[in-house]
Amino acid sequence: MSEPAHPQASHRDHPVWALLSRYTIGPEDAALGFARRLARENGWSLDHAGRVIEEYKRFAFLAVTGTRDVTPSDPVDQAWHLHLTYSRDYWERFCPQVLGRALHHGPTLGGEGERHRHFAQYADTLKRYEAEFGPPPADIWPPAAHLLLEAPHLRRVDLRGRLIVPRSLAWAAVAAVALLAILLVSMIVLEAKG
Template sequence: MNAPFASSIPATASPLWKALSAYEVGPVDADLSFTQRLARENGWSLARATCVFEEYRRFLFLAVTAGHPVTPSDAVDQAWHLHLTYTRDYWERLCPDVLGQPLHHGPTKGGRAEGERFFEQYALTLRSYEAAFGPAPADIWPSARQRLNRDPEARRVHPSEALVLPRKWLWVGLSLALIVLLIWRLL
């Protein structure tokens, strides 16, 4: 496996990074911008979606420059999946005009060997990220263990179909119910 990205010039000074920094997905006159749609479809704030889009740009940079296959974080993968639905923009603008090459999305085939490969690939992606940009934000780029062992257990739930509460609320609710029950029994 190749070594992580290393260059004599900082990533942010490269022509590719300058092009990616200026790149926006989709038509500029759309009523709903790419980041607004990313926020809406993932239940994120616009600020979070904007940060994820910036990290997606960094992922694209690494995909071209790292010298090894790269694996996105779950949040960055959500941006990539959404971008792939903008097919003309992705294949007719991003790949030829910005990246200078095609970038295909290759999901796992499943199985233990694939899991190990993606684990190593993601860990190497984090090392390449750090070499190019400094430490990755942990809220968007979690450890390889979380990304490939815990994140796949997550389920996307439509808010109109389910009520999702944080676990801590469960304990608060149970505690309150127990207190009410004790008071009721004492009366």
């Protein structure tokens, strides 16, 4: 019985991958280290944040070893954004000493053409990822169709001081608030007459 085909293992022998594999983001003695901060800021478990950091390293590898631009998944992008805030580590250690070159993060220019470019580039990134590392974990790297179907509707919300009501319960929540308002007004009117 033959063994299943595996993707090329070229990344394992690449000097950039060797450096990425040993690299830790930020100061190792920090009370709130990078993984904990990433987990806290995104509402993830520490285990999930650790997995996202490993995927971020894979993304960085693809970005600096390929000839075409790559696009991160949303979780990987969150790791990248946070890493950029560790500016000394990012620009003085990560880029020159680990990646061997600068890795800039540019925001989208917006518009329909940019949306299509982003979709095509993300789909291409997934193909390149699979060729290099095998199938990407779907919870961190969703299929490209996700960008077209779900991502345009996603918004980052600071949950502190907010109550999030699922759309399926929105009318019930509005009705409950309206009923409560009517009861309060009725009580005030009755007390005033009373």
